[in-house]
Amino acid sequence: MSEKNKGIFYIILAALCFSLMSLFVRLSGDIPSMQKSFFRNLVALIFSLFILWKEKIPFHAGKGNTIYLILRAAFGTLGLFCNFYAIDHLALSDANMLNKLSPFFAIIFSYFLLKEKVAPYQLICVITAFIGTLFILRPGFGNLVTFPALIGLLGGLGAGIAYTMVRVLSGQGVKGPFIVFFFSAFSCIVTLPFFIFNYTPMKPWQLGFLLLAGLAASGGQFSITAAYSHAPAKEISVYDYTQIIFSSLWGILFLGELPNWMSVTGYVIIFGASLTMFLKRQKEAQKREN
Known part of the structure; x- marks a missing residue:
């Protein structure tokens, strides 16, 4: 298998893992987004600690990188809170598509922050x-979907800034697991x-779904790191x-959700813009x- 095909395999695996994370977050039921975020990140924390220990990666980022780590963590956390809120209040595909606007936000913030x-x-x-995005937001008076969709959009913005900081840190040689x-x-x-x-008391099945969400998210994070280690972003x-x-x-299978025509139109336009780029x-x- 070529390096590019390995990259494609891992990025599709990451997409599968993150979609499962969204599903498990929704299936965990009526629990505050903050509580869901805690369990999701607790599992990722344990996994990353294991990788750091196994690969003997030092627990420091290097001189001048701390501010970028804090910005990455702060905006990534904001993006995560907003994404979980959107997952709980929107169709699963709508919430995930709004979060996938992060590459476009990354272009904007790379211009302002990195002078690219x-x-x-x-x-x-x-x-x-x-x-x-407007087809998914469907702005209008009395439209209940608008506020959760705007929160989902804010989640994409937070993720876009976070990914911009990851680019800075990677360029400075900071390891992905750290x-x-x-x-x-x-x-x-x-x-x-x-x-x-x-704290909201949880039933065993709710805790189980949150732990599964954490496992899926960890799989997604490490898969996407592996993907970009095999092939550059522009190719995959x-x-x-x-x-x-x-x-x-x-x-469709587990929640009985069927995206309406406006959402599907929005998906096609956003994907078309991404494909063109x-x-x-x-x-x-x-x-x-050449």
């Missing part, structure tokens, strides 16, 4: 993606007071959108190689 140039086609794709560990530990510390003082990132297919399937990057890479 934005090509005209990237700007057009970003604008097109946000037009697609970034996952710092983020998981930060999120657990932030949610711990809510967990202690606003578009396959990450298979998560929407998986989420739609779980929604993907193909354009590949074309530019081929020109450079």
Whole structure:
């Protein structure tokens, strides 16, 4: 199997894991998002600690990187809270598609924070993606879906900033497992007071689903790290959108959800913008190689 095909395999595996995480979070029932986040990150924290110990990765990020770790953790935690809220209040596929706007937010914040140039086609794709978002948000007076959808959009924004910080940290040589560990530990510390003082009693099956969500999320995080270690984002990132297919399937099979035509139109527009950007990057890479 070529390195690119390995990357594609791992990114589709990550998409499957993250879609299962969303399903398990929803199936865990009426529990505060903070409590769900605590268990999701607790499992990821244990996994990342094991990887750090096994691979003998040092527990430090290097000089000048702490601020980027904190920003990655803070905005990643915000994105996670918003994503879990959206999962509980929207169709599973809607919530996941709004979270998949993070690459477009990453382009915007890379321009402002990293001073990276934005090509005209990237700007057009970003604008097109946000037009697609309007079909999912369905803004209008008296529309109950709007507020949860806006929270889901905020989750995508938080994830976009977090991924921008991951790019900075990776460029500085910070190891992926340490970034996952710092983020998981930060999120657990932030949610711990809510967990202690606003704890909602859980039945064994609810705890089971939350632990499964944590396992699925850990599998997703390490799979996506493996994917980008085998192939660059410009070659495989578009396959990450298979998560929407998986989420739609779980929604139909387990939750009785069927996306309406406006949501599907939004999915097609956003995916089309992502596919255009993907193909354009590949074309530019081929020109450079020639």
